[in-house]
Amino acid sequence: MPTEPLSQKEIEDRLRELPGWSQEGDRIARTYRLPGHVAAAALVVHVAAIQQELDHHSELTLGYDTVGLTVNTHDAGGAITARDFDLAARVEAAAPAHGAG
Numbered sequence: 001m002p003t004e005p006l007s008q009k010e011i012e013d014r015l016r017e018l019p020g021w022s023q024e025g026d027r028i029a030r031t032y033r034l035p036g037h038v039a040a041a042a043l044v045v046h047v048a049a050i051q052q053e054l055d056h057h058s059e060l061t062l063g064y065d066t067v068g069l070t071v072n073t074h075d076a077g078g079a080i081t082a083r084d085f086d087l088a089a090r091v092e093a094a095a096p097a098h099g100a101g
């Protein structure tokens with residue numbers, strides 16, 4: 001998977017395909033609200049498995065009933081790359097089964 005930094009236009013174009021995700025500085029970010037704390041923790045474990053599979057890791061934050069992710073690509077000097085969006089898309093696909101909103 002390429003790790004070339006995406007242009008600001010490419011980032012904005014890709015974010016339009018990922019409702020709920022936004023750019024926060026040099027990262028993309030999303031917060032999911034879950035039906036409760038254990039459901040939120042279960043999503044964290046699922047995201048961790050996806051991250052291991054992709055070998056691409058976000059900063060994951062577990063709240064009372066929320067899961068926050070922020071991510072960029074270390075191998076690209078902390079730039080936003082296609083790998084970040086691949087991870088975001090995989091998490092978007094996984095989150096609804098956990099009751100995430």
Ligand SMILES: C[C@H](O)[C@H](O)[C@H]1CNC2=NC(N)=NC(=O)C2=N1
Nearest residue numbers: 055056057058072073074075076
């Ligand atoms: C050695 C290992 O494959 C690399 O360090 C992987 C691990 N997870 C990663 N995660 C993120 N966010 N960016 C990376 O560049 C990255 N690289």
